[in-house]
Amino acid sequence: MGSFLSLAGAKSTWRECQEVTQNETCKRRRISSSFDEESGRLIPSLPDELSLQIIARLPRIYYSNVRLVSRRWKATIMSAELYNLRKELGTTEEWLYLLTKLEENKLLWHALDPMSRKWHRLPPMPKAIYEEGSTNGSSRLWMRNMVGPGLKIAEVIRGWLGQKDASDEMPFCGCAIGTVDGCLYVLGGFSKSSTMRCVWRFDPIQNTWNEVTSMSTGRAYCKTSILNNKLYVVGGVSQGQAGLIPLQSAEVFDPSMGTWSNIPSMPFSRAQVLPTAFLADMLKPIATGLTSYMGKLCVPQSLYSWPFFVDVGGEIYDPETNSWMEMPNGMGEGWPARQAGTKLSVVVDGELYAFDPSSSLDSGKIKVYDQGEDCWKVVIGKVPIYDYADSESPYLLAGFHGKLHFITKDANHDVAIMRADLRDNFGISPPASSSLLPSSLREFSESLGESDAVVWKVIATRDFGSAELVSCQVLEI
Numbered sequence: 287m288g289s290f291l292s293l294a295g296a297k298s299t300w301r302e303c304q305e306v307t308q309n310e311t312c313k314r315r316r317i318s319s320s321f322d323e324e325s326g327r328l329i330p331s332l333p334d335e336l337s338l339q340i341i342a343r344l345p346r347i348y349y350s351n352v353r354l355v356s357r358r359w360k361a362t363i364m365s366a367e368l369y370n371l372r373k374e375l376g377t378t379e380e381w382l383y384l385l386t387k388l389e390e391n392k393l394l395w396h397a398l399d400p401m402s403r404k405w406h407r408l409p410p411m412p413k414a415i416y417e418e419g420s421t422n423g424s425s426r427l428w429m430r431n432m433v434g435p436g437l438k439i440a441e442v443i444r445g446w447l448g449q450k451d452a453s454d455e456m457p458f459c460g461c462a463i464g465t466v467d468g469c470l471y472v473l474g475g476f477s478k479s480s481t482m483r484c485v486w487r488f489d490p491i492q493n494t495w496n497e498v499t500s501m502s503t504g505r506a507y508c509k510t511s512i513l514n515n516k517l518y519v520v521g522g523v524s525q526g527q528a529g530l531i532p533l534q535s536a537e538v539f540d541p542s543m544g545t546w547s548n549i550p551s552m553p554f555s556r557a558q559v560l561p562t563a564f565l566a567d568m569l570k571p572i573a574t575g576l577t578s579y580m581g582k583l584c585v586p587q588s589l590y591s592w593p594f595f596v597d598v599g600g601e602i603y604d605p606e607t608n609s610w611m612e613m614p615n616g617m618g619e620g621w622p623a624r625q626a627g628t629k630l631s632v633v634v635d636g637e638l639y640a641f642d643p644s645s646s647l648d649s650g651k652i653k654v655y656d657q658g659e660d661c662w663k664v665v666i667g668k669v670p671i672y673d674y675a676d677s678e679s680p681y682l683l684a685g686f687h688g689k690l691h692f693i694t695k696d697a698n699h700d701v702a703i704m705r706a707d708l709r710d711n712f713g714i715s716p717p718a719s720s721s722l723l724p725s726s727l728r729e730f731s732e733s734l735g736e737s738d739a740v741v742w743k744v745i746a747t748r749d750f751g752s753a754e755l756v757s758c759q760v761l762e763i
């Protein structure tokens with residue numbers, strides 16, 4: 287009996303010692319972990335400089351998980367030093383950022399990593415609403431005359447003319463999208479039937495939205511582009527004493543200084559030669575596109591008053607002389623127009639491409655601008671599209687990884703990202719630093735009825751339900 291009690295006592299003492307030992311071990315581990323996290327190295331036995339080199343070579347898709355290792359790792363993933371090193375090493379990646387709109391007038395952002403083909407949803411844009419005046423009946427009527435039924439803004443107009451103001455429900459309606467210095471920008475738009483000056487920036491490194499310096503003028507449906515690492519904004523409509531008015535003004539944002547500066551307004555010189563004062567008063571000059579090309583800003587322009595639409599060429603801004611000049615005739619007059627006259631274009635490896643919708647419901651063409659001959663030439667004879675006439679932007683263009691990409695909805699109503707590739711049976715693969723088609727192949731493809739030199743390959747799809755395409759941008763980080 288005594289032996290049994292002695293044995294039981296020994297076991298009890300052993301359990302207590304084991305619990306104390308485990309508690310002490312856990313405590314030491316916590317202290318050690320805290321010490322390593324605050325003052326240790328990123329990777330044990332490696333200098334932090336070498337660890338940073340390793341992290342900079344990791345695909346960006348892993349960063350969301352890597353940042354969970356510790357506070358030091360999180361700080362490293364969110365540091366400017368890491369992304370500067372990625373630029374030096376040439377390990378930056380181009381991601382596609384897609385803006386969609388749901389039926390309940392809600393804007394949502396999604397990012398696609400083309401390499402892993404994985405989608406990520408961005409944090410929602412802020413719900414802040416800025417009122418900068420109120421519109422009256424005359425401005426609503428002018429807006430109806432200006433944009434016509436071709437744009438989705440017709441829904442907003444119908445709301446204005448009825449009992450319900452549609453723009454009250456949808457801040458940033460008619461906003462412009464741009465990118466500069468590795469960040470995404472959302473500029474202006476409507477809020478409570480008023481045009482906004484506010485500008486919001488999404489930092490993909492911090493994964494947050496922040497408000498930056500506002501534009502000097504409230505704008506909606508303006509055009510944006512990047513040149514010399516500065517963000518340019520031209521045209522659009524704004525709030526005036528008599529209501530909404532078209533804008534000829536332009537301004538530029540310097541991300542390094544965080545400031546806006548005005549540049550000379552667009553002259554719209556061809557709009558000044560209308561034959562009668564009546565037409566000059568009725569037809570309003572608008573910028574229908576903006577593209578950075580050959581170190582300058584190219585702005586195709588139109589005169590518009592529903593249901594009348596007249597192309598008037600365009601103008602080019604030269605930042606070196608800080609002045610505007612008329613666009614070459616062939617460039618301006620041949621620039622393909624989308625619904626309501628908007629020009630859908632993109633520059634890929636120095637070549638200017640534009641989408642030309644076909645009269646057919648299931649196809650379109652891609653044209654390239656030939657600067658030497660001052661004309662647009664068909665480079666891709668058929669682009670597979672589906673008829674979404676009621677959509678605000680039924681198709682979009684983007685350029686990344688040195689190739690042209692077309693974004694639309696497929697037969698299943700899924701958003702599809704399609705890449706233009708040369709057909710394998712030609713025995714030619716496009717070099718990394720060339721345009722979509724070399725000059726010789728471009729001439730050959732023009733001789734074909736449907737441009738058999740190019741095949742469209744779907745690189746990613748996503749079911750966004752009833753969401754509509756609005757805009758897209760490419761960020762390299």
